[in-house]
Amino acid sequence: MSPQPPPPPQPQAANHTASMIDVSNASKSFGNVVAVSDVSFQLNAGVTALLGPNGAGKSTLFRMLCGLTTPTAGTVKVLGRDARHDTPVRGKIGLSPQQDALFDRLTAFEFVEIAAKTHGVKNPTSATKHALTLVDLATVTEKNVGSFSKGMRQRAKLAAALVNDPEILILDEPLSGLDPVQRNRMIELFHTLGSQGKCVLISSHILDEVARIGSEVLVIAQGRLAASGDYRSLRTLMEDQPHVIQITTNGARELGAALLQKEIIEGVTIEDGSLSVTTSKIDAFGRSIASIARELDVSLIEVTPMDDDLESVFRYLIERR
Amino acid sequence: MATVSPIRAITLTHNVLLKQLITKGRLIGITLFGLLPILLGWVIGRQSDDPLEAGVGFISYMGLSILIPVVALIFASASLGDTREDGTLVYLWLRPISRWSVTAGAWAASSTITLPLTVIPMTIAAILLDAGNTLILATILTAVLAGFAYCGIFLLLGLLVKNPVIWGLAYIFIWEAIVTSFAKPAAAIAVSGYSRAIITGRTGVEFERLFSPSQGTSIFMLIVIIAVSMGITTVRLSRIEVP
Amino acid sequence: MSIALGLRKPTQGAIRVLTLEPIKDGAKLRSLVSYGPERNILPDEMPAVDFVKHLAEVRGIPRKEAKTRASDVLWLVGLGEERFRPIGTMSTGQRQRVKLAQAIAADPQLVFLDEPTDGLDPLARDEVLTLIRQVSEEYGIHIMISSHLLEEVEQICDNIVVLNAGKLVVAGQLNQLTGQSTGIEVELVPIDDQPTAIDAVERSLRQAGLTVTREADSTVLRIQDGTSETPADLIRDAVAEAGARLHRIQHRRRSLEDIILDTSS
């Protein structure tokens, strides 16, 4: 089941001023445990996904961005300023933290409203209503947040992060605990926010969703930045990983032999009628597969690239280390 | 981008933290705890021949040195301490509001809940002692001042250590109760020393004590203690590792 | 799950688990069934092997047998070397394996796992999912998992029950409910030397009588199924004709997500 392709990546806002998020050589260690070491990247408007195994330093990086903790080396700038000491810029950041704790004795409305008021939002009540409808909590505004399920708490956190219409949105696993319908709605929401010129940074473990959210990724492993950019171009950069393609056809043997003979592919395995080929010349393969099949009068029922998806890119980046 | 005015920030922090502090368990427990001084006040009132002297002694030992500090400890150490422990501090910290208004809001919330739960039972006890109005007024004044001061100290304690209740109890029952009775400089920073000085000053009942400042200095020192502990809390808040 | 375990009485209707009535003979049922709790909360200071042995004993396995089974099961879930370590020192992935180990130590006929991959990163999740699949296939233990992730369910489950706000949406065998082809997707790659290749392919497919849809300047052509019996050859010839670079031909199968989105809208 391949995800329907994500929208084309936002054109990088070509403003010369400092990018919305600017991290240069940031490191963070707790005692002698290095959580983040020498990470540098710049982000502008649009949606970017931050990926990495557990304990790779994602949450620490997020906390540094919001100024919740200071980097031991390097600098972290949000909208050109340091969120830890610059009071006004904290009004432009919307954070949905990873931990599950909320003000349990407040109702959903009160919880989001307090976020609106402490952000100095003009009319907090309507902003709160709007935020709660965005996250599909309009029907339970008067219920105590403490009695909410994991998914509802997650949406309450999102509403609180959105209520002040921030320019920077930092969401730590925002979709965990949500059901498929809500997840789709949230993904659309992130798209619109990204296209409205906000800088949205999302961490997630569910790669199928990340691929739908956007194709811009930052991959962190053992505290270091492993890769950044569009994950499809990352895949093409990995020449040392040949592409694996599965072909369902009625002439597996003939097609395999022809492709081998024409040196388009390096390896082939045939399993009950379906052909699995490995090739590092993906361009040549793409151009010639149809014509070769036509010559042999062999029909191509399905041609499926097996390791082009985000999960394979992620696996190659993490496991290769 | 609007930054929120300090007064508004203080009231908002106060409202949120107050709601979080009021739990059924704490309320029932502490109101029951408050009945004890009332019962003892009534007993002493009936029994003792010089109620004023016995009353001042009882109010300063039972009320000012046990009831108020313990209740203040439970609420003030939890107001910011709990938000750091469970991770909700970020919802007050990552806001365009100044740090000191968060401290002031937390201090106000702790006082709003601590004072009624301590001053009221102590005033009733003072009345039951029927040793005249001076004692009742003195009790109210000192209880309120002591309440504010203890809330300040334990608010700071909540952000300094991992389990503030244990350290707070050590402060109340070891530092204030024992150490101050033989080390003069220790008494200089113990709230109970000043609150005792104020109540004895106002009621004219004298206790032979190591350290007896005048009423004026005592009130001034309590205010200094409040200001200093809120100042350190604010610095601590801006330097803290927010979960 | 708590109703199936006999921990909560259904307000109406009846339930049978392994032919037993959960409320009436709860104790007997719960010695044949076991449970992996949702959140990752486990006794941190307890060594993993003691934790698994103790729960096996409580589920009715004699002491000596429980001791050997605990070690065997921890080896099987890949925690052989770490089995003496306290659970608190383990990663989220390892803790999920310990939960799985305690669930199968008492040789249950049925295991309930509540969100077994919650909080795991993609690699750890795949390992746990393959482990769960292995447990049900090779060890002959029926497993019921609850999950929000449809891709995960489609990856390892045979049957599904979909609930929405407490009501049943759909239930049945996965391969019957999903998999019907709902059209073919042809993805091409833009190439400089043949800029018009993709349009050419689209045109020739339309001429061949296939209904083709394509979003604005997208490189994916969606072809409705069932119009003609050999769309594959038409596609192949169109692509070869235009000299376009083929990336993917895939039958769009009706996925679990399509079912849920259809039924809930």
Next chain:
Amino acid sequence: MSATDNARILDRGYRQFDGERLGTRSAIRSTAWQTTRSIFGLGRKARHKFFPMAILGITYLIVIIQLAAVFLFGNETAGFLTTNSWEQVAPGIVMILFAALVAPDAIVRDQKNGMFSLYMSTPLTKPTYLAAKSFSVAGSILLITFGPALLYLLGKTIKGLGPNGVAQWFETFGRLTAACVLVSLFLCAFSLAFSCFTNRRAIASIVVLLAYIGTSVPSAILYEETNIGEKILLVNPIETAYEFGARLCNSPSIADNYGEITTTFITLGFIGWLLISCLILLVTYQKREAI
């Protein structure tokens, strides 16, 4: 001679268990043993062992020193070994302190580390779970009540100061055992009941002690100050139970004001508090979600 004919590859895979499954009884035994291990910190870091072990150690140390004194320096120092046996059970305050440490460790930890919902998914039910926990807690308390008394009894018997005649000896021994078991069960129920309101161990111990102070101080004051009469003393659970033990061993009352209360009222007070504790425990756990 082919070496391969005795070569075999053994299947190390998963083994079914087709032996006979033990019932709830073995589940209770295993849970009780596991709880006792955790109470005395076996299999856990040393700092968990400190408090319960300290109190046990001190109590037994005092007993051994006294007995050694009697054996070394002859009978004159045996004055304290009075004929009746209830006197030598550890004083009430030590017992409630020990119970306030042991009970929270047994049930409060299960709430925080997920074990409670795991236990509920086994053949154990809420009542059998609480029974298993009570066996462990009562057993530990028995260590501190029955142990010292038994040592004293043996010491007296060897020195010839014990009850004369085998029949009397067994009667004293029987009464002592019954009293210690009942008082330990009482303490177990009381401390468990007051430690199931919170999921933090330190707070639970404080609540148990406050429950003791909250009942004993007012009842003592009201007895002194007003003329309600001696029955108000029954409001104090620990001294009532302690007095009940004394009455069972028909040894002198623990204090003269308790002496004024008739045995029937003492028994009623004992049973009343026992029922209250069990009620609190069962109702709180009944409301608790299993998963």
